[in-house]
Amino acid sequence: MYQEKKDYQSWICDKCQKELELTKVKVHYLEGEFEVELLNCPTCHQVFINESLALGKMAEVEQGLEDK
Amino acid sequence: MDLDKLLETGDRCIFREPPTCTANCPVHLEIIEFISEIEKGDFQKAYKLMEKKIPFHRIIGQICDHPCESFCVRSAAGGAISISELEKAVLEYGAAKPKKIWPVPKKKGKVAVIGAGLSGLTVAVDLDKKGYEIVLYEKTDRLGGRLWDHIGESLKEENLSEELKLVKDKGISIQFNQELDKNRLMDLLLEYDAVYLGSGGWDEQLEFNPKTFQVDELNLFIGGKIVTRNDSVIFSASSGRRAALSIERYLSKVSLTDSREREGIFETPLKQDVSETEVIIKIEKQSSIYSKEEAIQEAKRCIKCQCRKCMDGCNHLRKFDISPYAYVRQINHNERIILGTHYANKMINSCTECGLCKEECFLDISMKDVIQDTRESMVERNKMPVSAHDFALKDMAFSNSSRFSLVRKQPSKEQSKDLFYYPLISFSDYVKGLYHGTGKTEYLFYPGCQLPASYPDDVKSIYEYLVGHVKGDVGIYLGCCGAPADWAGRQDLMGENIEAIKKVWEEMERPTFILACSSCIRVFEKYLPEIKVQSLWDIYAEKGLPNKDQIKIPQTLSIHDACGTRENSDLHESVRKIASKLGYNIEELKYSRERTKCCGYGGLVYYANREQSDGFVAERIQESPHDILVYCTMCKDLFVSGGKRTFHLIDLIYPKDNEDGAVKKMPTLSERHQNRSRVKRSLLKEVWNEEVDEPAQDDYQLVIPESVRQNMEDRYILMEDIQAVVKNAQESRKRFFNPESGDYLASLKREHVTFWVQYAQEDDKVLIRNVYSHRMEIVEE
Ligand code: SF4
Ligand code: SF4
Ligand code: SF4
Ligand SMILES: [Zn+2]
Numbered sequence: 001m002y003q004e005k006k007d008y009q010s011w012i013c014d015k016c017q018k019e020l021e022l023t024k025v026k027v028h029y030l031e032g033e034f035e036v037e038l039l040n041c042p043t044c045h046q047v048f049i050n051e052s053l054a055l056g057k058m059a060e061v062e063q064g065l066e067d068k
Numbered sequence: 069m070d071l072d073k074l075l076e077t078g079d080r081c082i083f084r085e086p087p088t089c090t091a092n093c094p095v096h097l098e099i100i101e102f103i104s105e106i107e108k109g110d111f112q113k114a115y116k117l118m119e120k121k122i123p124f125h126r127i128i129g130q131i132c133d134h135p136c137e138s139f140c141v142r143s144a145a146g147g148a149i150s151i152s153e154l155e156k157a158v159l160e161y162g163a164a165k166p167k168k169i170w171p172v173p174k175k176k177g178k179v180a181v182i183g184a185g186l187s188g189l190t191v192a193v194d195l196d197k198k199g200y201e202i203v204l205y206e207k208t209d210r211l212g213g214r215l216w217d218h219i220g221e222s223l224k225e226e227n228l229s230e231e232l233k234l235v236k237d238k239g240i241s242i243q244f245n246q247e248l249d250k251n252r253l254m255d256l257l258l259e260y261d262a263v264y265l266g267s268g269g270w271d272e273q274l275e276f277n278p279k280t281f282q283v284d285e286l287n288l289f290i291g292g293k294i295v296t297r298n299d300s301v302i303f304s305a306s307s308g309r310r311a312a313l314s315i316e317r318y319l320s321k322v323s324l325t326d327s328r329e330r331e332g333i334f335e336t337p338l339k340q341d342v343s344e345t346e347v348i349i350k351i352e353k354q355s356s357i358y359s360k361e362e363a364i365q366e367a368k369r370c371i372k373c374q375c376r377k378c379m380d381g382c383n384h385l386r387k388f389d390i391s392p393y394a395y396v397r398q399i400n401h402n403e404r405i406i407l408g409t410h411y412a413n414k415m416i417n418s419c420t421e422c423g424l425c426k427e428e429c430f431l432d433i434s435m436k437d438v439i440q441d442t443r444e445s446m447v448e449r450n451k452m453p454v455s456a457h458d459f460a461l462k463d464m465a466f467s468n469s470s471r472f473s474l475v476r477k478q479p480s481k482e483q484s485k486d487l488f489y490y491p492l493i494s495f496s497d498y499v500k501g502l503y504h505g506t507g508k509t510e511y512l513f514y515p516g517c518q519l520p521a522s523y524p525d526d527v528k529s530i531y532e533y534l535v536g537h538v539k540g541d542v543g544i545y546l547g548c549c550g551a552p553a554d555w556a557g558r559q560d561l562m563g564e565n566i567e568a569i570k571k572v573w574e575e576m577e578r579p580t581f582i583l584a585c586s587s588c589i590r591v592f593e594k595y596l597p598e599i600k601v602q603s604l605w606d607i608y609a610e611k612g613l614p615n616k617d618q619i620k621i622p623q624t625l626s627i628h629d630a631c632g633t634r635e636n637s638d639l640h641e642s643v644r645k646i647a648s649k650l651g652y653n654i655e656e657l658k659y660s661r662e663r664t665k666c667c668g669y670g671g672l673v674y675y676a677n678r679e680q681s682d683g684f685v686a687e688r689i690q691e692s693p694h695d696i697l698v699y700c701t702m703c704k705d706l707f708v709s710g711g712k713r714t715f716h717l718i719d720l721i722y723p724k725d726n727e728d729g730a731v732k733k734m735p736t737l738s739e740r741h742q743n744r745s746r747v748k749r750s751l752l753k754e755v756w757n758e759e760v761d762e763p764a765q766d767d768y769q770l771v772i773p774e775s776v777r778q779n780m781e782d783r784y785i786l787m788e789d790i791q792a793v794v795k796n797a798q799e800s801r802k803r804f805f806n807p808e809s810g811d812y813l814a815s816l817k818r819e820h821v822t823f824w825v826q827y828a829q830e831d832d833k834v835l836i837r838n839v840y841s842h843r844m845e846i847v848e849e
Binding site: 010011012014015020024025026027028029030033038042045046047048049050051054055058059061062063064066067068 | 092232408409410411413414453454455800801802803804805806807808809812813815824838840841842843845846847848
């Protein structure tokens with residue numbers, strides 16, 4: 001799972017009005033827990049997930065964990 | 069789950085059983101593979117298959133008396149396949165130089181072979197290859213015995229000599245001009261570890277084991293004509309091969325009899341049905357041997373016999389290209405692995421549990437039952453992928469919540485005047501009904517959850533009809549029977565649901581349930597046998613239709629029976645009766661009534677594997693050139709969305725002015741919810757005169773373009789999910805902003821799913837640009 005900043009750099013955090021940064025974020029599903037680099041707000045840390053990530057890599061990992 | 073029982077079920081499947089031709093070939097040439105190679109034009113590969121199974125294939129291939137052919141099932145459809153002619157063609161076009169075999173050191177034991185005819189030579193060569201020291205005793209001065217009688221059109225003298233020379237070249241020692249008698253045989257038995265007697269001229273009667281060809285308990289084995297008692301070369305060669313195997317086992321001191329049931333010829337359980345096979349006449353050769361092209365054409369006539377009855381009917385088995393035999397093995401594996409990926413999950417959740425496989429299988433193998441057990445086991449072991457059935461189970465919870473669920477007795481005669489009509493003119497056709505009430509709830513109308521979702525405006529009409537036509541009071545009960553829980557393997561939820569239904573039944577003093585949905589009928593039969601049920605369609609068929617003047621222009625329809633009603637032949641009759649009463653002509657589909665197919669919704673496949681569901685839909689709708697008539701809402705909705713003109717019985721019984729019922733589109737997932745709630749509210753208001761709370765106003769006015777609507781359907785996202793995300797984002801400002809486009813992007817986790825909505829604000833409207841979701845959670849630090 002990865003994101004490229006240049007594709008989404010036009011998005012900012014609306015609340016904090018900050019540009020998003022790529023940092024390590026913890027995600028988990030069922031028995032699986034990973035650290036991945038995702039775009040998020042440097043102040044409030046809300047994480048940005050776009051459509052292709054949600055329906056692509058993320059869905060694939062979810063499926064993999066469900067079949068474990 | 070009982071895995072031994074499971075495997076037993078799979079092993080009963082005869083998918084892998086050999087065809088009758090191979091079973092009647094004494095050396096079991098793999099005839100289907102052999103013929104398939106010829107069909108592809110690969111004579112070399114076909115040759116290899118002959119080499120593998122037929123002793124002295126270059127000789128036997130020319131002179132075999134082919135007992136296989138008389139058992140070929142093609143004989144009833146244009147003539148048996150000319151297997152022996154094909155073998156000759158393969159020798160001609162595919163022969164390869166014999167492989168150079170390095171001699172094995174001969175230290176396993178010494179075997180005497182008496183008689184250098186076909187069977188003796190087979191024993192000698194087979195055992196020589198395995199490392200036994202062989203001495204051949206022949207009474208004449210040449211090898212081959214009766215093989216020389218076959219010199220003629222196909223077997224050339226020089227070819228036979230050449231083959232026999234190869235035996236000599238192996239270094240097998242040969243003693244010619246040895247006339248042996250009983251005494252000499254006794255000596256050999258002492259001198260050698262084992263003796264094979266294959267001399268056709270032996271007069272002595274010998275007692276032998278018909279399976280192993282061992283004489284008494286001696287180190288003597290026999291074969292050839294003494295055993296076969298006929299002139300068949302292939303039986304002779306086969307007996308030699310089998311005796312050689314016995315000798316090998318005897319000398320290695322292992323069981324002579326273990327797993328040898330299918331040696332020689334045997335009866336295969338495969339019964340190929342050729343009643344529908346197109347007749348194709350045998351290809352005659354134009355010269356002494358088939359040309360390549362003729363051989364290929366003849367090979368094409370072969371049916372490649374195999375039991376595929378269930379697969380022929382089932383889109384699922386064909387999509388995964390799997391027979392029940394192999395399916396069961398994969399399930400077994402899936403059930404046993406502890407660490408690692410359960411690769412079969414997706415497949416297991418792609419079976420519609422329609423039951424056609426069992427209907428088609430003459431051994432009654434039911435994948436439906438296997439899959440149901442498997443899903444229950446997966447749930448128990450916590451191995452069922454949550455996402456597969458999550459949405460359907462939420463939908464079921466919705467239907468059993470106060471937003472839809474409802475139980476009411478029939479209102480009193482005074483209060484329910486509108487539900488029936490007093491006859492103005494007796495015996496008039498236009499009488500809608502009479503008051504048949506008794507104060508006791510004899511019937512409870514249970515329309516299920518899908519009919520109200522798809523036909524919200526007709527539920528009241530149906531109820532009115534029932535009140536006016538059946539004897540006794542008719543109550544109403546709205547809810548979901550639990551079919552989704554059953555299909556999802558959720559016995560826990562199923563149990564609760566059944567208890568709830570039973571409770572209502574008891575409280576209402578055990579009325580007969582009137583069911584409109586085929587899934588409900590199936591669930592009631594399976595889980596609530598104590599409750600008497602009647603199908604709504606049976607009642608229409610018996611009591612007459614409500615709108616006799618509404619008959620449409622005559623038209624031919626094909627009926628698609630709902631798979632849940634497979635065993636309910638009365639219901640099938642009723643449906644046909646209704647259609648013909650309405651003036652429709654019926655053309656039956658090949659797969660109908662007890663052999664009907666699933667529309668693609670069953671087993672929750674629609675949710676677990678949309679592609680598989682689409683496969684069922686696409687296959688079914690092209691089976692009829694006519695419009696289709698169904699009586700299950702999901703069948704209707706799926707067929708219409710697949711592009712097929714499809715009527716539901718409701719469309720015919722309650723036709724709408726200026727609406728073509730056959731193209732009426734499936735309501736969206738959100739609309740299905742709204743429709744159910746609307747049915748409840750309108751019944752309460754209009755029939756029971758109760759005050760009802762109007763649904764809460766939406767917080768935001770959403771504008772949703774068609775493409776996003778489609779995404780909502782494909783991604784199982786409801787209007788209320790979007791409302792919740794937008795509301796949360798607007799109130800908390802926790803959202804992302806794109807200064808270039810002015811769009812917002814916000815998310816909200818609801819139960820196990822995080823929903824994302826990209827939107828723009830325009831005055832008091834919210835324009836929805838995109839929606840998606842995921843289940844993985846972000847761990848907030
Ligand atoms: S119909 Fe299907 S399950 Fe039955 S024996 Fe044939 S291949 Fe096996
Ligand atoms: S049709 Fe083909 S597979 Fe079937 S019995 Fe004949 S040769 Fe064998
Ligand atoms: S139950 Fe229906 S879908 Fe499942 S394997 Fe049998 S025929 Fe195919
Ligand atoms: Zn922020």
